[in-house]
Amino acid sequence: MRVLSGIQPSGRLHLGNYFGAMRPQIEMQTEHECFYFIANYHALTSLTDAEMVVEYTRQVAMGYLALGLDPAKAVFFRQTDVPEVTELSWILSCVTPLGLLQRAHSYKDKVAQGLSPNHGLFAYPVLMAADILIYKPQLVPVGQDQKQHVEITQDLQGKFNQTYGEIFVRPEALIRDEVAVVPGIDGRKMSKSYDNAIELFAPEKVVRKRIMSIVTDSTPVEEPKDVNNNAMALLRLIASKEETAEWEERHRRGGMGYGEVKKRLFELFMEKLGPARKRYQELEAHPEEVERILAEGGRRAREVAAQTMREVRKAVGLVTVRDM
Helix, strand or coil, rough: CCCEEEEEECCCCEEEHHHHHHEEEEHHHCEEEEEECHHHHHHHCCCCCHHHHHHHHHHHHHHHHHHCCCCCCEEEEEEHHHCHHHHHHHHHHHHCHHHHHCCCCHHHHHHHHCCCHHHHHCCCHHHHHEEEEEECCCCCCCCCCHHHHHHHHHHHHHHHHHHHHCCCCCCCEEECCCCCCCCCCCCCECHHHCCCCCCCCCCCHHHECCCCCCCCCCCCCCCCCCCCCCCEEEEEEEEHHHHHHHHHHHHHHHHCCCCHHHHHHHHHHHHHHHHHHHHHHHCCCCCHHHHHHHHHHHHHHHHHHHHHHHHHHHCCCCHHHCCC
């Protein structure tokens, strides 16, 4: 099956990105025909610093490659290397009911968080639908909070096909129920906007400081501890089931402090991510290699997108020199 997924370069990569999206995406590259893109058009809805858009895009690319994404197995590219998606976004907007966008949860949530209610933020689901439909994937891995965007895409796929003919494939959301919400150091969902993230590729001292800053309660050392504290929630994601069970038993017995769990969490972080962090540094030293990979991925993705757009233009009656 063809799989399509994207990640927005709106900040530095952290453990929430890794466990919530990156690791399962990388695992899927051996099972499916995967198209993975860096959504730098989408980043403009919340990021206005041009240099940071470029830098975060580069960091996302290096992060995926360092963690094991194989450009020989998956098509890995920048969204902006396929400008056809913006053309399709406009065409889709002409069959998009206004009420469909007004009901979008993401728009309401981001405005409530203080983001300016601009048109890009409002029309985000239409561009996302174009991102998906142009490659005709069967599956779109998303978190529960993005499920509605896939449902909107399904609505637009149906409306377009009903109006112009069977051009687009209906994509289905692939939601992995076993992927838990990754808590930040304050217990809330790990997020760049909450400033509670543990970055994947930050300097070792910074990572240690963040992990040791995880918020826990003030239960005395000798007393039993709550096994569902923030440090244990993160340790469960990294440690083996056997080690996790041992730590849970130590919590119930008492006689240990939360600091011990945090120290072990740091050790596991460095053990599990050490090779990727080394690879990331190597990629930083060779930006031309990262650019070469993205450019080749963009070329491959654009071939698919261009074919889809030839079909779309013919269906809606748009004539261009490109199609003659």
